């Protein structure tokens with residue numbers, strides 16, 4: 651029996667819904683190349699939602715230029731919208747950031763961000779969709 655997330659979608663369904671790049675990142679924990687993502691340079695106002703399930707994840711209010719080449723935020727939009735999990739892959743100890751609704755891989759969080767949290771949520775553009783403020 652294939653394990654399903656809160657959205658109840660199977661792997662085959664995800665493959666159909668998502669683009670190849672979104673699937674590789676969200677469902678297979680891939681990483682987009684630095685400075686290539688759609689939202690790296692964007693400063694527009696709005697809410698970044700999960701590209702997989704639409705769950706609100708980050709507000710443009712917390713977005714900042716970290717120079718890393720990936721969209722960076724100092725906090726999630728609200729408690730319980732993202733999950734954090736220890737990740738020991740690639741010979742590193744990191745903290746993975748996942749969508750709390752669909753369990754999709756978003757990126758990693760590092761303790762080198764700006765005030766007030768001191769955290770840097772380093773997120774793949776392909777995992778996000780910007781819902782612009784009107």
Ligand code: FE
Pocket residue numbers: 700701702703704705749750751752753754
């Ligand atoms: Fe999601």
